[in-house]
Amino acid sequence: MTEVTHSLPTQNECDTFQDVDTLQAQGILQNVADIKKLKSAGICTVKGIHMTTRKRLCAIKGLSEAKVDKIKEACSKINHATFFTASEVCEFRAKIFRVSTGSLELDKLLGGGIESMAITEAFGEFRTGKTQLAHTLCITAQLPGPGHSGGKVIFIDTEHTFRPERLRPIADRFDLDQDAVLDNILYARAYTSEHQFELLDYVAAKFHEEAGVFKLLIIDSVMALFRVDFSGRGELAERQQKLAQVLSRLQKISEEYNIAVFITNQMTSDPGAGMTFQVDPKKPIGGNILAHASTTRISLRKGRAECRIAKIYDSPDMPESEATFAITSGGVADAKD
Secondary structure (H helix, E strand, O other), X not given: OOXXXXXXXXXXXXXXXXXXXXXXXXXXXXXXXXXXXXHHOOOOEHHHHHOOOHHHHHOXXXXXXXXXXXXXXXXXXXXXXXXXXXXXXXXXXXXXXXXXXOOHHHHHHOOOOEEEXXXXXXXXXXXXXXXXXXXXXXXXXXXXXOOOOOOEEEEEEOOOOOOHHHHHHHHHHOOOOHHHHHHOEEEEEOOOHHHHHHHHHHHHHHHHHOOOXXXXXXXXXXXXXXXXXXXXXXXXXXXXXXXXXXXXXXXXXXXXXXXXXXXXXXXXXXXXXXXHOOOOOEEEOOHHHHHHHOOEEEEEEEOOOOEEEEEEEEOOOOOOOEEEEEEXXXXXXEOOO
């Protein structure tokens, strides 16, 4: 086995952004404590303030409505551009990278892998490979060299499915040092849907603290805790509202720090499927809120033996197609003929 020493990107190599400290330099916020309050809430950049509503800013202890209005006005002057030409958007999107899934066929299906500045959702029944794919991505996100992202990973676990020992044989497959790989993965166990949302503030602060170093954020699974904390139709509206806030935060974080976001999702029986004669009476949970928030949705189902079948369920730029992959001791790989 060849031991590879990681060479993670430095802050100078990442896209530049304006720190909230800019507000202090311009005399908008003279109080250092106010800057700390913003950062403790995961709002570390001027763009982050643009992405945050006045209501949420006012909810931060110590920030009055007058101060929030002043901050918003200052940020608008600092970063006043609202519209861009399609050419400028193309240049911006050129910064997007993709994280390999470990399978060439699955990468081809996804246009190269899991896309940054976007949310990729994989859903399926149990034993379809969702968590195995998440574990493999923990390793492939760290692959150095041309064509690879080469950075750290944050893994938020809601179902107690994360197994660091599973990562060791996957690291061996890619000739990476096991201990170095594990050190580059930050793990957090979420116990409630509220805790899950609060962890995103820490995630944003970490991405800012080590700018350009982190490349992937994984949540396995995004809906598990919402199913537990909210029950029945009486709490459905509140659940969907809270879920929308989590997904909106995820999308903003991915764009702000150029991060790839990968989330797994569960399935549920569709009681109305029998009336419409659907072939598959199961559907992903989360409703339209999750459907619209996810940039790319992948449906996973079990094939023969260790083979799994992935299908593009929804994507803004990839055609509806399928790919077969296998789950091996070294993680997700191409299926053998």
